[in-house]
Amino acid sequence: MSDAETSDEFKPVEVFPDSESMDLRGGADDCYKCSTCDSECPVAAVDDDFPGPKFQGPEQWRLKRKEDTEIDDSVMSCSNCMRCDSACPSGVPLSQMHNTARGSFVENGMDKLSREYIRNRILSNYGTLAWFGSKVPRLANAVMSSSVVQTVNEKFMGITAEREFPEFAQQTFREWWSERGGAEIESDEKRVAYFHGCYSNYNTPEVGKAMVRVFESFGYEVMVPPQKCSGTPMFANGMLSDARRAAETNVAELSAAIEDGADVIASCTSCSLSLRQEYPELFDLERIEDVSAHTYEALEYLRIHEDLSGALDESEIEPERYAYHAPCHARNQGLAGQAIELLDGVEGAEAEDVGDSCSGISGTYGWKEEKYDTSMKIGAEMFHHMEEAEPDAGMTECPTCAMQMEHGTGYEVRHPLQVIEDALVS
Amino acid sequence: MAIESDVLVIGGGLAGATAAIEAARGGASVRLVAHKENTLRNASGLIDVLGYNGGDEPLVEPFEAIADLPDEHPYRKVGVEAVRESLALFDEIAGDLYEGGHTETNALSPTYGGRVKPTGRYPKSAAAGLASRTEDTLLVGFEIVTSFDAPLAAERLDSSVPFDVRGVTIRFPGEFRADARITRLATALDADELRDREQRLGTREALAARVAEYLGDAERVGFPALLGDDEHQAVREALETELGVPVFEVPMGPPSLPGMRLEDRLYEELDAEGVRVESGNPVVGYTADDGRITAVSVDRGRREVPYHAEQFVLATGGLVGKGIDSSREGVSEPVFDCHVPQPEERYEWFHDRVFDDQPYARFGVSVDDGLRPLDSSGEPEFSNLRAAGAVLGGYDMAREKSASGVSLSTGLVAGQRANEDLQ
Numbered sequence A: 001m002s003d004a005e006t007s008d009e010f011k012p013v014e015v016f017p018d019s020e021s022m023d024l025r026g027g028a029d030d031c032y033k034c035s036t037c038d039s040e041c042p043v044a045a046v047d048d049d050f051p052g053p054k055f056q057g058p059e060q061w062r063l064k065r066k067e068d069t070e071i072d073d074s075v076m077s078c079s080n081c082m083r084c085d086s087a088c089p090s091g092v093p094l095s096q097m098h099n100t101a102r103g104s105f106v107e108n109g110m111d112k113l114s115r116e117y118i119r120n121r122i123l124s125n126y127g128t129l130a131w132f133g134s135k136v137p138r139l140a141n142a143v144m145s146s147s148v149v150q151t152v153n154e155k156f157m158g159i160t161a162e163r164e165f166p167e168f169a170q171q172t173f174r175e176w177w178s179e180r181g182g183a184e185i186e187s188d189e190k191r192v193a194y195f196h197g198c199y200s201n202y203n204t205p206e207v208g209k210a211m212v213r214v215f216e217s218f219g220y221e222v223m224v225p226p227q228k229c230s231g232t233p234m235f236a237n238g239m240l241s242d243a244r245r246a247a248e249t250n251v252a253e254l255s256a257a258i259e260d261g262a263d264v265i266a267s268c269t270s271c272s273l274s275l276r277q278e279y280p281e282l283f284d285l286e287r288i289e290d291v292s293a294h295t296y297e298a299l300e301y302l303r304i305h306e307d308l309s310g311a312l313d314e315s316e317i318e319p320e321r322y323a324y325h326a327p328c329h330a331r332n333q334g335l336a337g338q339a340i341e342l343l344d345g346v347e348g349a350e351a352e353d354v355g356d357s358c359s360g361i362s363g364t365y366g367w368k369e370e371k372y373d374t375s376m377k378i379g380a381e382m383f384h385h386m387e388e389a390e391p392d393a394g395m396t397e398c399p400t401c402a403m404q405m406e407h408g409t410g411y412e413v414r415h416p417l418q419v420i421e422d423a424l425v426s
Numbered sequence B: 001m002a003i004e005s006d007v008l009v010i011g012g013g014l015a016g017a018t019a020a021i022e023a024a025r026g027g028a029s030v031r032l033v034a035h036k037e038n039t040l041r042n043a044s045g046l047i048d049v050l051g052y053n054g055g056d057e058p059l060v061e062p063f064e065a066i067a068d069l070p071d072e073h074p075y076r077k078v079g080v081e082a083v084r085e086s087l088a089l090f091d092e093i094a095g096d097l098y099e100g101g102h103t104e105t106n107a108l109s110p111t112y113g114g115r116v117k118p119t120g121r122y123p124k125s126a127a128a129g130l131a132s133r134t135e136d137t138l139l140v141g142f143e144i145v146t147s148f149d150a151p152l153a154a155e156r157l158d159s160s161v162p163f164d165v166r167g168v169t170i171r172f173p174g175e176f177r178a179d180a181r182i183t184r185l186a187t188a189l190d191a192d193e194l195r196d197r198e199q200r201l202g203t204r205e206a207l208a209a210r211v212a213e214y215l216g217d218a219e220r221v222g223f224p225a226l227l228g229d230d231e232h233q234a235v236r237e238a239l240e241t242e243l244g245v246p247v248f249e250v251p252m253g254p255p256s257l258p259g260m261r262l263e264d265r266l267y268e269e270l271d272a273e274g275v276r277v278e279s280g281n282p283v284v285g286y287t288a289d290d291g292r293i294t295a296v297s298v299d300r301g302r303r304e305v306p307y308h309a310e311q312f313v314l315a316t317g318g319l320v321g322k323g324i325d326s327s328r329e330g331v332s333e334p335v336f337d338c339h340v341p342q343p344e345e346r347y348e349w350f351h352d353r354v355f356d357d358q359p360y361a362r363f364g365v366s367v368d369d370g371l372r373p374l375d376s377s378g379e380p381e382f383s384n385l386r387a388a389g390a391v392l393g394g395y396d397m398a399r400e401k402s403a404s405g406v407s408l409s410t411g412l413v414a415g416q417r418a419n420e421d422l423q
Helices: A025-030 A036-040 A042-046 A053-066 A073-077 A083-087 A094-109 A115-124 A126-135 A137-145 A147-157 A173-179 A205-217 A232-236 A240-259 A269-282 A288-293 A298-305 A308-313 A338-343 A369-389 A399-409 A416-424 B014-025 B062-068 B074-078 B080-094 B150-158 B182-191 B203-212 B232-243 B257-272 B403-420
Strands: A191-195 A221-223 A263-266 A295-297 A316-324 A347-353 A393-395 B003-010 B030-034 B107-110 B116-119 B137-142 B165-170 B194-196 B220-224 B247-250 B276-279 B283-289 B292-299 B304-314 B385-387
Touching: A025 A053, A025 A094, A036 A053, A036 A083, A042 A369, A042 B182, A053 A073, A053 A094, A073 A094, A083 A094, A094 A232, A094 A240, A094 A269, A115 A126, A115 A147, A115 A232, A126 A137, A137 A147, A173 A205, A191 A205, A191 A240, A191 A269, A205 A221, A205 A298, A205 A416, A232 A240, A232 A269, A240 A263, A240 A269, A240 A288, A263 A269, A263 A298, A269 A288, A269 A295, A288 A295, A295 A298, A298 A308, A298 A338, A298 A416, A298 B304, A308 A338, A308 A416, A316 A338, A316 A369, A316 A416, A338 A347, A338 A416, A369 A399, A393 A399, B003 B014, B003 B403, B014 B030, B014 B080, B014 B257, B014 B304, B014 B403, B030 B304, B062 B080, B074 B080, B074 B403, B080 B257, B080 B403, B137 B150, B150 B165, B182 B203, B182 B232, B182 B257, B203 B232, B232 B247, B257 B276, B283 B304, B304 B403, B385 B403
Parallel strands: A191 A221, A191 A263, A263 A295, A316 A347, A316 A393, B003 B030, B003 B304, B030 B276, B137 B165, B137 B220, B220 B247, B304 B385
Antiparallel strands: B107 B116, B283 B292, B292 B304
């Protein structure tokens, strides 16, 4: 943040009084207009109408300070990939600025009865829809895959018909967890609380199962506390009050697990990023800093606390080539090279990084009819690299990046944890 | 357990990348951790070695002048042969992008401000524009690229070089918003989509057609550095074919396409050498034992993660790259708290006349001949730490035009010494 000593003349101001009352002046002052964030922004690269993070963050912040200027609606074109955060050489908190601006825009500038608002709220509360869908998975899958329903979704809700809805699993992760009787290992010294999020519960429980088995192979007791959405899609759609409500539950439940001696782990990089960065940036809940300080991405945790690399160096799988995409939210946590590095040690596994471009889907962004084309343009470079790599399968930590990879190339996509389960658990 | 490697390089710019490549080539397992995107993408792309040494005239032969530099200058620490060796390494890595290795004479490259800058290596895309060549020149600016005023740059150049320089500002082909960024134009030239359906011209041909109207007697044409990203060579060749004269890029400020191309090349080389690169990882602390650093702490969102290594290289940059920090109380190196020589009295940090030889421009860590940072009594701070690049003090890179050469040569030596000292 700013090195400037506080002047007596300056008093903090609530520039966005209706959001979370952030004062990000230090960040705006640190911006020296080098444009690195704009040149990193995947939306700005393909959408000429999008002004880019430099405008949306510090410049708009400065405008708001003098006059109560309305927030530009281009803030809804931001996909919340947060690449601008890791790009900025001065540490300007661009994503925090965007999240608060988007919250303010949605709260004050959007008609709550408009189609766009209602659709965005439905998309950002995917967990609620998925909860119902998971009760009758066969019926839900049949309904959602119907081209009639897809057309209706596009016309009435603005949800693109181009993408196939993800299938609901026959048995959710939590159902599997209950059925097996919970943790198979008890340990006072090695304990983790698994934040599974929506997708690995309702759609890809095999990722959650792989995670449990990998951690149990290192002797960990796994807890699965009650939880709600990490808030990532809510941040991306400006639904900050929904996100705060979910955060209240999550912080309370995860704090209880931390008191029981657990650290928090997540298999989705957007969930781990949300808990450790966006939560303390956007909410002032009691113990939220504690949750942030104890949250890890799952493989990151094992790299730090166990000799995961050493264990993998002595492992092998059936020969398989993977095209790996590092999600933007893995990049933001400094984890972009982790999966490639770990799989280098596995005999039979060959993983090629398909480059540093964004996948383009960014959670709910690519599901919006008016953003679908932009998301596919952003992803084009990744699709091209994947085709060139000619893998057996794709690989990524992010469930919606996996959707995009499959949608754009046709390859099946696995999570690194699934490959590591194959390597370590027999 | 721990995340560990033989050599840990802190900082991902030119010095850090060079140190990591050199250490990896020596057989070490190397990890490079960077806080943010490095500032290479903001750099002009020119690789300067030594442009000035106190006088108003640029140096013709940079290597010969190194012996005359003060003892504390980084070039004196590493020696002139290391400077040559580091440029040879650079030529090996980036030789298909860069020229200048054929001579030890500085080239003079026009800048977008209409001056000439002495440089040791320059992008191939800038080669046809060197001021040491004598062809009459047309500079082409675009209404949309406000940072390059071609008529103004041409007027300034024309008054200082022995050939004619004219400047013209035209519209870039296609529909772009008034403040479209330069990378957008580069992408349009890469894609070369139809812009004129009636005559079926792509962006490149449409651009050449507009420039041809102004070509006159000019024997070369310079553009702001936006002639393509991935396809920059093909773009330039297409324009040269259409115009019938050599085409060159004038190096620009941020965001800089030549800087991005150089960054891509360096990082491809890091990958090829097996260096583990992690960005988004600010180093915020360290542990030490008996004068040796044992690990550094990386900030991962309100928690510190230890990274262990045998040897460490500090390549965090200068003031702009945040490797040197300052407040009213003093100037400091924030990672290891290495000593930064400076006058105690703050008013002695600077002279009033802004373009004078400024003390603060030389602030940075002081090192021994092995590039180990020294404490205030002249002893190495740690036995297994080297410093490289802009974090070093003892020279004024802006005044003498030496930033890239210092980064390359000190990065090379830091990487070599780290590798040699592995137990």
